[in-house]
Amino acid sequence: MSLRFPLFIDLEGKPVTVVGGGQIGAHRARVLREFGAAVTIISPTLAFPVEGAVHLARPYTPGDLQGAFLAVAATNCRTVNHQIGQEARTLGIPVSVADCREECSFFFPAICTGHGVVAGVSGDGGDHRNTAEAARRLRRTLEEWE
Numbered sequence: 680m681s682l683r684f685p686l687f688i689d690l691e692g693k694p695v696t697v698v699g700g701g702q703i704g705a706h707r708a709r710v711l712r713e714f715g716a717a718v719t720i721i722s723p724t725l726a727f728p729v730e731g732a733v734h735l736a737r738p739y740t741p742g743d744l745q746g747a748f749l750a751v752a753a754t755n756c757r758t759v760n761h762q763i764g765q766e767a768r769t770l771g772i773p774v775s776v777a778d779c780r781e782e783c784s785f786f787f788p789a790i791c792t793g794h795g796v797v798a799g800v801s802g803d804g805g806d807h808r809n810t811a812e813a814a815r816r817l818r819r820t821l822e823e824w825e
Contacts, residue, residue, distance in 0.1 A: 685799055691716075695716040696751070698720075698763050699753030701726050718731070721735045738759075741766060744763070744766050744767055744770055750772050764779070789801070
């Protein structure tokens with residue numbers, strides 16, 4: 680797979696739908712909230728509370744992405760994630776499908792911040808440990824920056 684182009688966008692107040700409330704979905708919802716997105720999480724349960732997000736305690740149903748600026752499919756069900764990806768593409772909504780990179784139209788990066796700098800780290804999908812290590816090193820650099 681080729682390298683991906685980094686694109687930074689303003690999410691302030693933009694509606695983002697995250698489907699899935701496990702560790703991955705809740706984490707992504709928290710990160711999106713940190714960047715000002717108006718996050719709605721659709722999931723029967725939620726791994727941990729996400730301050731400022733709306734939690735709809737129910738399963739995904741077709742039509743849930745209507746009006747979303749971005750979508751994240753992070754359920755523990757391949758079939759549901761696939762449906763979310765299809766709905767997003769039909770509506771022209773960029774979507775990150777946590778369990779299938781081929782169905783993504785954007786990729787959720789590891790976020791590194793410090794000293795007014797934001798960096799997103801994403802790999803080619805082949806070695807997640809390598810990407811995690813690069814993000815860890817970048818975070819350390821930003822923390823040590825004086």
